[in-house]
Amino acid sequence: MSTFVSTQGLEDLKNELENRKKVLRPEIAQKISSAKELGDLSENFEYHEAKDQQGQNESRVMELEDMLRNVVIVHSKTGDSTISLGCTFVAEKDGTKKNFQMVGSSEANPLEGKISNESPIGQAFLGSAVNETVKITTPGGEIKYKILEIK
Template sequence: MPTYLSAQALEDMKKELEYRKETERWEISEKILHAKEMGDLSENFEYQTAKEEQALNETRIFDLEAKLHDYVLVQDEVGAKQIGLGTTFLVETEGKQKTFSLVGSSEANPIEGKISNESPIGMAFLGAKPGEDVEFEAPSGSIKYRIISLS
């Protein structure tokens, strides 16, 4: 399944991948080399920590490369008539207005109002138009939103 990315997320991922491959790898290998010089590796906390850090870094590199190998670039649609990937929209619920952006799962950050197209709320908003009501089931119960506008 492809990863849906905005142009900014694509650029950020490429930068992170380059940093992890060219800088982070080298820094971790230096830590491992330094820890090896300290002697017995079986009880060497610095060595074990550096090896764990190396494994996490390599896992992240693998993850980034996989996402960058199979992605779909999502363009912001100016003048869109319904909510789709890349759309930023204003909603109202219980008299309060909120702004959301519908993004791919790798960009999702609910605190910033970026909701995944794969989440229950994201799937509920997908295809909705201004003036429509959207309802979805949250753990706390049913939540209803009115779509105010798209931008």
């Protein structure tokens, strides 16, 4: 399955992978080694905690490597008449303007305005044009955004 990312998103994934391999992996190995020296492993909390961290780290390393094998770089689009993957746009809700960027799921960060093309909100925005009103149904009710600008 393809992983859609921006150029910055690709760099972020590579940096995370490098950090996990070169920094976290040795730190966790050291924790395991230190915990083994404490003796009986059957009731050694430090050992089991470090092994859990190792499993989580290695799982994420494999996930990142898989994502990077299947990466598709999406370049920022300018001049589009409708919202598509890679574009930035401005929408207004209840008189408040907000900048959004349509990104792949691996880059999504709603707090930064980066919304996934696979999310319900992203799906609602995709294909919308300037001056259109987008209706999004949420558990708390319907939200309406007016598209002001596509950059």
